[in-house]
Amino acid sequence: MERDEEQWKEPLPSKRLAESGLSFTVGAALAMLLSMLLTVIATAAGEGATGEDWFLYLSYLVPQLAFFGAAALWFFRCKSPVKEVFAPCHPKYFILVLLLQFGLLFSLSELNEAFISLFELFGYRVSEGRLPDLEGWNLLPAILVIALLPAVFEELLFRGILTRSMRGRGWGILPTVLIAGGLFSLYHGNPEQTVYQFVCGACFSLVAIRSGSLFPTMLAHFLNNAVILSLTSFGLGDIFAALPVWGNILLIVLSAVSLVGTLVYLVFFDKRGNGRGRPEEGTRFFVAACGGIIICALEWITALVLGFLA
Numbered sequence: 001m002e003r004d005e006e007q008w009k010e011p012l013p014s015k016r017l018a019e020s021g022l023s024f025t026v027g028a029a030l031a032m033l034l035s036m037l038l039t040v041i042a043t044a045a046g047e048g049a050t051g052e053d054w055f056l057y058l059s060y061l062v063p064q065l066a067f068f069g070a071a072a073l074w075f076f077r078c079k080s081p082v083k084e085v086f087a088p089c090h091p092k093y094f095i096l097v098l099l100l101q102f103g104l105l106f107s108l109s110e111l112n113e114a115f116i117s118l119f120e121l122f123g124y125r126v127s128e129g130r131l132p133d134l135e136g137w138n139l140l141p142a143i144l145v146i147a148l149l150p151a152v153f154e155e156l157l158f159r160g161i162l163t164r165s166m167r168g169r170g171w172g173i174l175p176t177v178l179i180a181g182g183l184f185s186l187y188h189g190n191p192e193q194t195v196y197q198f199v200c201g202a203c204f205s206l207v208a209i210r211s212g213s214l215f216p217t218m219l220a221h222f223l224n225n226a227v228i229l230s231l232t233s234f235g236l237g238d239i240f241a242a243l244p245v246w247g248n249i250l251l252i253v254l255s256a257v258s259l260v261g262t263l264v265y266l267v268f269f270d271k272r273g274n275g276r277g278r279p280e281e282g283t284r285f286f287v288a289a290c291g292g293i294i295i296c297a298l299e300w301i302t303a304l305v306l307g308f309l310a
Contacts, residue, residue: 021288027070028292103259
């Protein structure tokens with residue numbers, strides 16, 4: 001097990017860093033093209049099609065197909081076996097991500113609400129997130145498409161390829177987790193969730209580096225989406241509104257302690273994967289990733305402008 005964890009610290013061929021940037025561009029471009037195709041199909045299907053469950057499921061499936069295509073291209077071009085990124089890890093990291101995710105869901109979400117409130121002061125209108133029917137057994141296919149698939153394919157691209165490639169070329173932990181978190185947040189193109197997704201992306205990258213494995217971050221990612229879907233299904237989408245004041249305070253305090261405590265341990269006490277950075281190799285990476293960054297930035301800006309115009 002220790003040997004598998006060391007794989008994430010060993011130097012990787014420089015080609016893989018540039019190829020990881022290209023994979024981000026390919027993923028963004030594929031997602032845009034598939035979304036356009038889905039819009040054409042919905043338009044042909046007639047008015048109201050975009051509100052149907054089939055369309056909503058496909059809209060969540062499209063990014064995962066893009067991630068799969070981008071990851072497959074990276075593995076093919078780099079001649080890298082998939083098993084390299086699926087190394088086992090110490091069991092403690094599964095406990096750590098449970099504590100981390102508890103903190104992210106209930107304390108970081110409140111911080112993100114403050115960020116949204118700031119936007120609203122300037123006239124921004126929050127868009128209503130659209131989900132398929134979650135009542136009864138309909139929750140199961142929703143968890144499969146909206147929770148399980150992203151936990152596999154998004155983690156594969158952002159942690160297994162991007163994060164690992166940066167660390168494999170000797171990048172420092174701080175620039176690695178910040179850049180990976182920024183790309184993760186930017187890709188989703190949702191101004192309202194920028195803070196939440198950036199912190200989640202950075203935290204997941206830190207866990208992946210320390211553990212040398214994708215399995216803990218896959219679990220955290222799955223739980224993040226599955227818990228939100230389940231709470232919504234049971235009519236507890238706004239859990240804070242369902243709790244008394246003392247319950248809200250207790251939940252926020254416990255989750256904040258859980259989040260901060262886990263991060264303190266990962267940053268200051270767990271030294272796995274430490275190393276210096278190589279900023280000179282950043283140029284090749286960002287040149288390869290610039291296409292995806294531009295696409296995602298334009299989508300993010302468009303969503304922001306539409307929010308103010310709504």
